[in-house]
Amino acid sequence: MSAAPAACGAGAEPVEADEIPQHGRGASEVAGLVHHLLRHDVEPTRNLATFLTSSHEPELQRLLGEYQTHNLVDREQYPGMADLEQHCVRMLARMWQGDPDVAVGGAVTGSSEAALLAGAALLRRWRGSGPPNLVMGAHAHVCWHKFCRYWDVEPRIATARPGRLRLDADSVRELCDENTIGVISVLGSTLDGTYEPVAEIAAALDAIASSGGPDVPVHVDAASGGFVAPFLDPGLEWDFRLARVHSINASGHKYGLCPPGLGWILWRDPESRPDELRFRTNYLGTSRTHHELTFSRPAAPVVAQFYNFLRLGFAGYRSTHQRTRSIARHIARGLSRMGPFRLLGDGSQLPVVAVTSRDGDLELQHLATALARRGWSVPVYPLPADMHHTDVLRIVVRRDMSWSAAEELLCAVGEHVRSSTREGA
Template identity: 60%
Template sequence: MDPAAAAAAVRHRLRDDAEPVRNLATFLTTSFEPEAVQLHSAYLNRNLADREQYPATDELVQECVRILGELWGGDGCRVVGSATTGSSEAALLAGLSLLHRWEERTGSGARRPNLVMGAGVHACWRNFCRHWGVEPRVAPARPGCVGLDGAVAAELCDESTIGVVAVLGGTLDGRYEPVRDIAAELDQLADRSGIDVPVHVDAAGGGFIAPFLDPDLQWGFDLPRVVSINASGHKYGQVPPGLGWVLWRDRDHRSGRLGFPVNYLGSNHTYHEFTFSRSAAPVVLQYYNFLRYGFAGYRSLHARSRRLAQDLAARLRATGRFQFLGDGSDLPVVAVTAEPDLKLSQLARRLGECGWAVPVYQLPPDLEELTAMRVVVRSDLRPSDVVAFAAAVDEFTRPHAV
């Protein structure tokens, strides 16, 4: 085939996919400015791993780490971190560092390590536990809440606990877990028992929301018990899919066993990621966004999304047919369950016919009899879209329509 024919064939194969802008299931950024698209194309062929040939690109990585470290309450001169292919890789690296440091502290022996988390954690944490032989200690979900709280977290910890994962913006409900309360309970546990458990914050959603919209919220490196944080640049960091970040408060809290030396690119460098060769374009776009938006720009962008999410929640609440897991007060996400006579799967199909893709999913154990529906409000959703979406829901949920 010639290039035009091959491109046309690919487009034809993908013609039935959902339109990304109307995909309210995804957290990933779906719209980009022309300048961002041009930059992404221009740097697509640069290998992020080749620090010898692209030293300025590596400097961008380090500058982004410094910016994020300060944004998350750390010392920009002390934080260390990596750009990853997504937040899942970042979480796996953080989990492995927790495991290595626990082994170094305790000698491990015959005891099986465990990791404490809430029922609403991302699937990558269960994958981490499965592949590295760690027991997942999962706090049960409760009516109206799938997250972890401090008291339960402390109860689940013992000498074999490598860490507690606190989620800043759950995938299932968009809610922040109370990181400060979790850290305080673990401080008390350490005082009375000597069991000293570090906290990792999975801020895949909230890492680019809370610093701008909730500046008084304590959740990051300003809490001494928080040793590492991961986030998704390709979610609310406004970067195309393919970028995550993992940061540690300093070199002492990142396990040295994560590093591996490489010299075949022309000089000696130590890498701390699982992946190696990958495009530098997402990192270039992250730095572009830091320049483009600045603090005030990110705050304005996300404040608009939160307002739209809360407006949507108010419109859905007015139907009287939903109970809310998340109402847009934390992440700009609306998550609902429904009365028994309202089938969310049928509602989702109806919304699909109107062009809106929304997920319906089963809640975790202890609430598994319930299904939920989630709407993610991103920066490219318009007020008129919220009105149209809510109107479609209202039409379906009226008594005569059920």
């Protein structure tokens, strides 16, 4: 069946949405049509489902437009951009307590590509003889399951249960063997916003290795936490301070405050990134070494990362994330006082609030629908299967949420709760 024609305003000729028209139209008319077709999409500042940054100051917005057409991989043609990328790598290495003169890595299209590269490095460094496996928690991002499927690695997943959604030292001791290529520890779960105990996991692996067991490296998936913990939790040991941590990834487009399309992957030293991951090519007139999975992509997000580092500084990032964490904790306290919610994540680590229905009396999906009618996008999703199909409602607080918006959200939730209570009485 053909898609219904789309029209833009009275008197406009309909446009078939599933075919290119024979003749082009005016720029203003087409821009108006795009706005018309997207008019029902949620306002990004009210999208509480996404971790992605959705607003920028005007100066950065202009830079993004200027460098959108610069291809990041054309490092010979854009040597200044290549230098800019490596400035960011060295800043991140220092931020993650590594040696900026030794650490290697670069920008990728997101934490998913970073995960695939990190997993490939773990697999290449592994020297076991049996089928390889990768140990992770039940809340690990789907990109790790993709890696395991694409590279034929067994995913060994710690069983989730009430009070333990995360990977911990006990799980590591249970699951690791001589064919474990690595352990994935998550600094900032997308399920509930909590950090895994990276230092405890590393200590358990140190003990296994010192007693004659396998020497298993750790990769820290810090997609969100890598741009939060250094500023708000500086005493937390999760990064290259731990010798067991060989690599770290983070998403610049989340709490790094950059537009979508930017991830970072760093290895503590060249030995942690095997040479097999490096490809030497002569594609644009000069010979260059690449380690990315993808080629053409805009350089603008890297410009944004460099801009943010210098524009905000350490103090600016800390102030920004402290505010979002404060708002998240305020929302968590407000929901907790309403009665029917049980907190899984209270915003005290990532600025993320996650709740379940305390007694099952409140339908979270009905609440999400009621919030959608007020313009809020709030996801409801099931916890891992081991948790008996428990649903979770999650609220992600980002830089563009105001205190007044948080109060508006709490009022909307409160009205729905009171209405549901009256109907159930």
